[in-house]
Amino acid sequence: xxxxxxxxxxxxxxxxxxxxxxxxxxxxxxxxxxxxxxxxxxxxxxxxxxxxxxxxxxxxxxxxxxxxxxxxxxxxxxxxxxxxxxxxxxxxxxxxxxxxxxxxxxxxxxx
Amino acid sequence: xxxxxxxxxxxxxxxxxxxxxxxxxxxxxxxxxxxxxxxxxxxxxxxxxxxxxxxxxxxxxxxxxxxxxxxxxxxxxxxxxxxxxxxxxxxxxxxxxxxxxxxxxxxxxxxxxxx
Numbered sequence: 001x002x003x004x005x006x007x008x009x010x011x012x013x014x015x016x017x018x019x020x021x022x023x024x025x026x027x028x029x030x031x032x033x034x035x036x037x038x039x040x041x042x043x044x045x046x047x048x049x050x051x052x053x054x055x056x057x058x059x060x061x062x063x064x065x066x067x068x069x070x071x072x073x074x075x076x077x078x079x080x081x082x083x084x085x086x087x088x089x090x091x092x093x094x095x096x097x098x099x100x101x102x103x104x105x106x107x108x109x110x111x
Numbered sequence: 112x113x114x115x116x117x118x119x120x121x122x123x124x125x126x127x128x129x130x131x132x133x134x135x136x137x138x139x140x141x142x143x144x145x146x147x148x149x150x151x152x153x154x155x156x157x158x159x160x161x162x163x164x165x166x167x168x169x170x171x172x173x174x175x176x177x178x179x180x181x182x183x184x185x186x187x188x189x190x191x192x193x194x195x196x197x198x199x200x201x202x203x204x205x206x207x208x209x210x211x212x213x214x215x216x217x218x219x220x221x222x223x224x225x226x
Contacts, residue, residue, distance in 0.1 A: 031211070032212060041219075043204075043219045043220050044154070046215065046217075049212075051212075091211045098156050099156075099215055104153075
């Protein structure tokens with residue numbers, strides 16, 4: 001399994017960009033990087049995923065380094081509602097391709 | 112459109128009773144997954160379905176747990192003779208296919224409390 005390493009917690013000022021790092025140094029060539037977040041009492045919410053190119057959608061941007069050993073999730077203008085636990089997951093080609101969640105980063109957006 | 116729907120949202124049961132948890136996936140999604148999350152813990156994978164088949168049941172914690180899916184849509188997770196350690200949030204997710212390029216979309220879970 002390709003494991004991920006994330007800082008346990010981060011703070012960000014409201015209105016500023018939140019940059020959440022993730023290390024996945026053992027990632028294989030056909031494994032995707034996924035980001036989810038979980039707000040208290042809700043199910044995990046899909047944010048974005050990518051293979052090797054940078055990706056952007058209405059929620060966030062995903063920057064993957066050229067060697068694919070790390071990535072950064074960027075929330076361009078963090079709001080208080082972005083306070084959540086953010087999970088970086090490497091999805092490998094196992095049977096069923098289920099996601100294996102680690103500890104995540106607890107992001108606290110402060111006014 | 113409608114997301115993944117789970118019912119009930121909360122369930123309190125007495126130790127030893129059986130419970131059934133229901134999941135309605137997003138329409139057209141062929142893959143369906145069950146996870147559970149104990150208080151303050153990470154997500155633990157239980158089982159997945161591709162269509163009505165469950166190729167991998169190794170994540171189910173004991174033989175008291177079973178799941179089925181009918182018509183390639185609704186799924187039911189059944190826990191027999193519930194124990195206090197079964198208390199957790201049970202989460203269901205679905206995806207368009209089981210390819211690892213197909214995101215999982217989660218419901219908000221069923222919070223099970225065994226007294």
